[in-house]
Amino acid sequence: MYEPVDKSFFEAPGLELAKQLVGQYIVHELPEGRIVARIVETEAYQGPEDRAxxxxxxxxxxxxxxxFGDAGLVYTYQMHTHTLINVVAGPVGTPHAILIRAVEPVEGHALMRExxxxxxxxxxWTNGPGKLTVALGITMDYYGHHWSHKPLFISKGERLGPIEAGPRVGIxxxxxxxHYxxxxxxxxxPFVSKYRK
DNA sequence: CTACTGATGGTCT
DNA sequence: GACCATCAGTAGG
Structure with a gap:
């Protein structure tokens, strides 16, 4: 069924990885059941040159x-009253990260509604970075976890439509x-957090 | 549909 | 003490 991707999946450069993550599944295996969601929106953050x-x-x-650690680690942080979640990118010592901004429910609808x-x-439920963590049951406890390990992992998904690039939100x-x-x-x-004119 | 606004609490200087 | 990688609500076109 759903199995974690190999660690090597995360070795792509930041911008590449941000694109490749669109369409992949996030799987969270909980005692109450399994939640699966498809990534539909990401943002790349590339320190140290990136002001944002x-x-x-x-x-x-x-x-x-x-x-500053290995690619594929989980970076969570608090924004106001919300938890946001990232995928660390780049080699050790290069502080890049990909923010997961929106996902689409695939399995575990009852749990997400709850x-x-x-x-x-x-x-x-999941059309924003602060909303999807609540829906998927992701908390700050996953800071430092690795996205290739259960119970929270990235699994191979499919790209269903073309993707577009645009400026990041809220910076x-x-x-x-x-403007990057x-x-x-x-x-x-429909689960993309917002569209610009 | 867009635009604006108040609530909110952790993190860093 | 300032600054937010946000959200839910409301008001108006």
Missing amino acids: AHSFGNRRTKRTEIM NRGPKLKEVD GNSGEAV PWRFYEIDN
Whole structure:
């Protein structure tokens, strides 16, 4: 069924990996059941040159430390009241990361509905980086986990439609980096967090 | 459909 | 004490 990808999957350069992640499955195996979701939107953050990255200028703190480690590690962090989740990219010492911005439910719909609340429509369960972690049951405890290991892992999926590149979301004060087209998403997929004019 | 806004708490200086 | 890689709500076209 669903098996983790090989560790070597994560060795691609940051921008390449961000594109390749679109279409892959995130699988979370919980005692209550299995949740599977397809990645439809990602963003690449490439410290130390990227003003918008937490690791800009090789800033190395308790929070960013994991990005200096192996590709494929899980980088979680808190944004206001939400948990956001990333895939570490680049060789050891290069603090790149890919933010998972939106996914599409594949399996475990009942669990996701339970996690997000019975009043919400399915499209609102996972169409944003802070929403999908709640839906999938992902917490800060996964900081430093590896995406090739159970119970939370990336599994081979399929690209269903063409993807498009555009500027990243929510990084207002980042100078030139604001315009870099480092956001990748499946065109017309209803779970993509937002479309720009 | 878009645009704006208040709530929110962890992290870093 | 400032700064957010956000969300849910509301108001209006």
